Amino acid sequence: MGVNSTSQNMQANEPQFWVCTHCATYLQSGSEECDNCGQSLDVSVLEATYQYSRYVVYYGHQYRKYYEGLRGQENKARPSLAFIGDAFAWLGMAVLSGIVGGVSYDVLKTVFIRMRDQARKNAKYDHGCQQLAEMTESEFEEFFSNIYDAHTGFANIPNEVRADILEEITADAVSEDPIIAHQIGKLVLREDPKPRHKKRALELYRMALDKKLAMRKPKANVLTKFWAGIDKS
Numbered sequence: 070m071g072v073n074s075t076s077q078n079m080q081a082n083e084p085q086f087w088v089c090t091h092c093a094t095y096l097q098s099g100s101e102e103c104d105n106c107g108q109s110l111d112v113s114v115l116e117a118t119y120q121y122s123r124y125v126v127y128y129g130h131q132y133r134k135y136y137e138g139l140r141g142q143e144n145k146a147r148p149s150l151a152f153i154g155d156a157f158a159w160l161g162m163a164v165l166s167g168i169v170g171g172v173s174y175d176v177l178k179t180v181f182i183r184m185r186d187q188a189r190k191n192a193k194y195d196h197g198c199q200q201l202a203e204m205t206e207s208e209f210e211e212f213f214s215n216i217y218d219a220h221t222g223f224a225n226i227p228n229e230v231r232a233d234i235l236e237e238i239t240a241d242a243v244s245e246d247p248i249i250a251h252q253i254g255k256l257v258l259r260e261d262p263k264p265r266h267k268k269r270a271l272e273l274y275r276m277a278l279d280k281k282l283a284m285r286k287p288k289a290n291v292l293t294k295f296w297a298g299i300d301k302s
């Protein structure tokens with residue numbers, strides 16, 4: 070079985086295990102072909118889709134749920150959430166194959182159930198498997214619609230929650246860009262900041278946010294071919 074127990078590497082955002090895009094079998098990272106169906110893996114497609122999926126799952130599902138729970142409150146705690154785990158990055162990839170690639174919802178449900186079965190077997194290794202093991206079909210529907218809203222520019226989200234999510238993305242975007250972070254730091258830490266310094270700092274925040282929002286999206290013609298072997302698994 071593919072899931073291993075290495076510790077989560079949050080910085081590098083490397084997947085801790087892989088999934089076969091043909092039959093949805095969990096695989097050891099670095100596998101050249103699927104243990105179950107023999108399909109060879111397109112590593113570049115897998116990794117690029119993983120990065121995007123992780124982004125929509127993290128901000129569009131995890132942070133959304135967090136901030137939906139705090140609606141109307143003042144002085145909200147703004148923790149840096151630990152990523153929910155690769156089981157959800159791969160489930161997000163399945164959802165994206167429906168949203169972007171046009172894979173039918175019936176197929177997605179089969180993929181969800183197949184991934185959940187494997188999560189149950191691998192719950193002791195975690196990487197999100199414990200939570201996925203417990204996920205109901207109606208929670209999967211909610212997950213689907215959260216990923217959809219995130220993919221379509223955080224649409225259909227209440228304004229307050231959207232603002233909270235964008236604030237998180239901005240803060241992360243700045244912390245991931247040392248040059249912009251340094252420039253903003255110099256501007257906001259001046260002893261006597263002038264309006265033009267504040268304006269420039271805001272421009273830099275906006276630049277960092279735009280860069281992150283413009284993250285490369287997976288291509289439809291790739292995702293549309295996913296899960297062709299799901300019935301045979």
Ligand SMILES: [Zn+2]
Pocket residue numbers: 089090091092093094103104105106107108298
């Ligand atoms: Zn396979």
